[in-house]
Amino acid sequence: MQNLSETNILEKLNTKELSSKKLEGGKKFQLITEYTPAGDQPKAISFLKTEILNNKKNQVLLGVTGSGKTFTMAKIIEELNRPALILAPNKTLAAQLYGEMKNFFPNNAVEYFVSYYDYYTPEAYVPRSDTYIEKEASINEQIDRMRHSATRSLLEKDDVIIVSSVSCIYGLGSVDSYSKMTLIFKKNENCERDKIIKGLVELQYKRNDQNFHRGTFRVRGENIEVFPSHYEDEAWRITIEYNKITQIKSFDPLTGADNKEINLIKLYGNSHYITPRPTVEKAIKEIKKELIVTLEKFRNEKKLIEAQRLEE
The missing domain is CATH 1.20.5 (Single alpha-helices involved in coiled-coils or other helix-helix interfaces)
Structure with a gap:
């Protein structure tokens, strides 16, 4: 890990080869179910798949409630082996589809991306009374984590299904800028502890040695522990000895128990709106x-x- 502040710490830390490479790419979709296509489903699957391969962009799958449309689409996703975006008209239906797809593809990256506001009141100004009303909002931390998991999966994996609501059609900004705001840590890499800390701060991770939670990091002797924004029950411990990363481990942030040793990790920002x-x-x-x-x-x-x- 090199210098993160003189030009841009994040650009210095990441080599072009590593920053552009998908660390978890190449995995295929695997549909896990006791069902098999029946009735009109085999014909629909074959027809829709063929038309997609022929670059037909607009198709409609019709069927009554309970006819297995979700299963049919899951089968098509598996056979095409392409990332998929599923848009639902509201959060309730999106959550239902997310649960169903999660059951169909337990070994793949099925992600949930909806608005993370529990409530939102925009700012306003009333000229008559010269009153300024500040913006008020409450963010759902669990949904925020799932949004981070979704964007990370899109950039690091090939076997991705994103379930979203139509309220999330607005862009998050530049993919290139978001991709650049990462830190890559590799075992046996030369680095300095202070520069790692500066890099974490640039990614908007907050140091908190007492209350360790998502989006924070803490320093314990030769160890720097980071709780990534996309994880719920896993954190990373980076051990530095004589300005060299000697070990990287994932661990349970609640119990502190080690899970596994890792050779390479890529950490994304703690905010989607982070800017170089x-x-x-x-x-x-x-x-x-x-x-x-x-x-x-x-x-x-x-x-x-x-x-x-x-x-x-």
Whole structure:
């Protein structure tokens, strides 16, 4: 692990070869079920599969409730062996489909990606009373974890099924920027403990030596323990001796019991909206320039309250 701050710690730490390579790619879909296609299902599976291979983009599978449409689609996904996105009209149906697909593909990456807000009130301004209402929101931590797991799976695996709701059609930003904001740790790699810590902070992981939970890290002697944003019951322990990574292990964050030894890990940011430092610095300069122009405009128009609010 090299220097993470002079240019960009994250770019320095990651080699181009490792950062672009899928660490868990190449796995095929494996449908686990006691059912076999029956009735019209074999014909539907064959027809839909053929049309997809012929690049037909729009097809419809019709069937009454309980006719096995989900199983039919699961069979098609297995035979095509392609990543799949399943969109549901709401969270309730998305959760149902997620559970069914999880049962059909227990050995593959079936992920859930829906809005993580339990409630959300946008910011507002009432000119008549000069009242500013701040934005209020409550984030569901479990759904946030599942969203991180989904985006990581898309970038690191081939056997991926994402179940989502239509409210999540908006982009998360640049895939390239998100992919760059990673840390790669390899056994027997030369590194310095302080630079690893700086890298974790850049990824918006918070140091907490007392309350170890998802999205935090702690330092214990020669060990740095990280609780990845996409895991619920697994964390990583990186052992550094004489500026060299001598061991990487996964462990149970609740009991501290070791699970397995790992040669290579790739850690993604603790936020989907994390941005490389050069991009942030450039944006800050542009925002400051725009602020000067806007303040002058408001003052010329005698909009002193608006100008004061911007300055605050």
